[in-house]
Amino acid sequence: xxxxxxxxxxxxALGQTVRITCQGDSLRKYHASWYQQKPGQAPVLVIYxxxxxxxxxxxxxxxxxxxxxxxxxxxxxxxxxxADYYCYSRHxxxxxxxxxxxxxxxxx
Amino acid sequence: xxxxxxxxxxxxxPGASVKVSCKASGYTFTSHWMHWVRQAPGQxxxxxxxxxxxxxxxxxxxxxxxxxxxxxxxxxxxxxxxLTSLRSEDTAVYYCARDVxxxxxxxxxxxxxxxxxxxxxx
Numbered sequence: 001x002x003x004x005x006x007x008x009x010x011x012x013a014l015g016q017t018v019r020i021t022c023q024g025d026s027l028r029k030y031h032a033s034w035y036q037q038k039p040g041q042a043p044v045l046v047i048y049x050x051x052x053x054x055x056x057x058x059x060x061x062x063x064x065x066x067x068x069x070x071x072x073x074x075x076x077x078x079x080x081x082x083a084d085y086y087c088y089s090r091h092x093x094x095x096x097x098x099x100x101x102x103x104x105x106x107x108x
Numbered sequence: 109x110x111x112x113x114x115x116x117x118x119x120x121x122p123g124a125s126v127k128v129s130c131k132a133s134g135y136t137f138t139s140h141w142m143h144w145v146r147q148a149p150g151q152x153x154x155x156x157x158x159x160x161x162x163x164x165x166x167x168x169x170x171x172x173x174x175x176x177x178x179x180x181x182x183x184x185x186x187x188x189x190x191l192t193s194l195r196s197e198d199t200a201v202y203y204c205a206r207d208v209x210x211x212x213x214x215x216x217x218x219x220x221x222x223x224x225x226x227x228x229x230x
Contacts, residue, residue: 031214035153042203042223043153048216086153090215096169097143097215102152 004032004087004100011106012077020072022087022100030090032070034063037084037102046085047072074105082107110134112204112221119227120194127190128224130204137185138162141207143217144178144189146200154200158207159187194228201225 004024012018022032031050035043045054047063050070060075070089074081087100115129130142144156156176157168163180177190187204202224205217 029213031210033214033216035217037153042220043205043217044220045216045218048208048218049210049214054218084152088153088155088215088217096167097155097158099145099153099155 003091003098004089006085006087006100006103008101009104009106011108012074013108014079015076017073017075018077018105020074020085020103020105022070022072023068024089024092024098024100025068026089026092026098027065027068027070029092032063032065032087032089034061034070034072035086035088036081037086038082043086077105077107079107081105110206110219112206112219114202114204114221114224117225117227119229122195122228122230124194124228125190125192126194126226127188128202128204128226130187130189130221132185132187132206135206137180138182141209142178142180142187143205143207144176145203145205145217145220147203147223148197148200151200156189156202191226194226196228199226199228 034047036046037043046061051063062073064071084102086102111133113131118126138161143158159166159178166178180187204221209215
């Protein structure tokens, strides 16, 4: 089991807004980053240090944190956003790093 | 352009070892830690461990302690991950990923290698 908890699956209608959440005690202290993974591909960083986008990532991707919950929000969701999304952070003990279990996003 | 290029797919029998390489280019190799992550078929991402920029410190997930060794060759800007005593459950895609950090409060992995499939089967 992961020490960061994500919903296994989320769906969103094309063009709508979806929020993917990640919960864990470590998020009270450490910032999360988010990764998009499409089938057969390596993960790609989409959000770092909670709400920063790497170059090349569309501004419809945004991040936030409240308490022990980090969120990834996609506005105006496109068909190409259908993928698995993972959060990542350092464990609260500082002894290791951990991924959330992943959320499979379906765009309807 | 920052790039991580991993070695090709491997097939091993149970009990054997495998060593995966990750060649870095496009940045100062000795300025960044490197993490290793694996993904079993149909499963999520699993953090395995890391190695520091000078290659003299490693941290491994408890699950892999005693079976994994991460090393680096400064002369070729290449990181290595060796996993021993392989079992069928180790069948997975193994990724290297460059660490970027901020103020001891935030870490992110960018970029990732393309992945190396390790298959363990008798």
